[in-house]
Amino acid sequence: MAVLQKIRKFFEPQIFEEEAVVPAPPTTYSIHPLTAKHLNEVMLLNVRCFKAGENYTKYTFSYLLSEPNTLSYRLISAEGNMVGFIFLMINSNGAGHVTTIGVAPEHRRRGLGIKLMEHVEKALKTRGISMITLEVRNTNAAAQEMYRSLGFSVVQRLREYYNNGEDGLLMVKSIDY
Ligand SMILES: CC(C)(COP(=O)(O)OP(=O)(O)OC[C@H]1O[C@@H](n2cnc3c(N)ncnc32)[C@H](O)[C@@H]1OP(=O)(O)O)[C@@H](O)C(=O)NCCC(=O)NCCS
Numbered sequence: 001m002a003v004l005q006k007i008r009k010f011f012e013p014q015i016f017e018e019e020a021v022v023p024a025p026p027t028t029y030s031i032h033p034l035t036a037k038h039l040n041e042v043m044l045l046n047v048r049c050f051k052a053g054e055n056y057t058k059y060t061f062s063y064l065l066s067e068p069n070t071l072s073y074r075l076i077s078a079e080g081n082m083v084g085f086i087f088l089m090i091n092s093n094g095a096g097h098v099t100t101i102g103v104a105p106e107h108r109r110r111g112l113g114i115k116l117m118e119h120v121e122k123a124l125k126t127r128g129i130s131m132i133t134l135e136v137r138n139t140n141a142a143a144q145e146m147y148r149s150l151g152f153s154v155v156q157r158l159r160e161y162y163n164n165g166e167d168g169l170l171m172v173k174s175i176d177y
Pocket of ligand 1: 103107108111113142
């Protein structure tokens with residue numbers, strides 16, 4: 001009987017416990033370029049920011065980091081840890097496209113997501129780019145709220161855009177000069 005239970009357990013889908021979040025002590029932060037030498041560090045943070053199946057693979061990060069049209073930045077705490085990242089691609093139509101952004105769970109709700117977004121917006125301005133776009137999961141209320149607060153609007157619902165069949169929202173902002 002015990003053996004049968006063990007076998008059954010073996011085939012059950014694994015449920016991973018959500019990481020219990022203890023807010024980090026107050027600190028200061030700075031933004032720096034993120035390059036191929038930070039690949040492992042960004043991968044580790046990436047899996048803490050996104051659920052399995054929703055995060056980028058090492059291959060995708062490697063590709064983005066090798067693309068000349070990619071802008072990528074890391075957010076570093078005063079203690080020297082990478083606690084946030086953002087990747088943006090400049091599309092052939094001349095618009096900036098945020099491909100991914102993440103902030104470590106224990107550093108959230110401190111305005112850091114906004115800080116990263118504002119940083120890339122400034123970088124686009126210096127290149128004369130006036131449009132920024134992104135896709136966000138229909139269920140990702142936190143990110144949608146952040147983008148709205150920055151002046152993004154939903155312009156299209158993207159049916160079954162994600163691998164799990166979830167809809168995406170295309171959000172756009174025009175950059176003021
Ligand atoms: C989305 C994310 C980057 C936001 O980072 P953050 O540093 O916590 O964001 P900020 O502190 O700058 O928040 C700015 C505003 O966004 C909104 N917001 C952020 N998190 C929110 C949440 N959990 N619930 C509701 N609103 C939220 C609020 O309006 C917030 O302003 P407030 O704190 O003054 O109310 C972060 O939650 C994250 O890494 N999530 C997992 C990865 C992800 O979903 N990335 C986006 C993919 S499209």
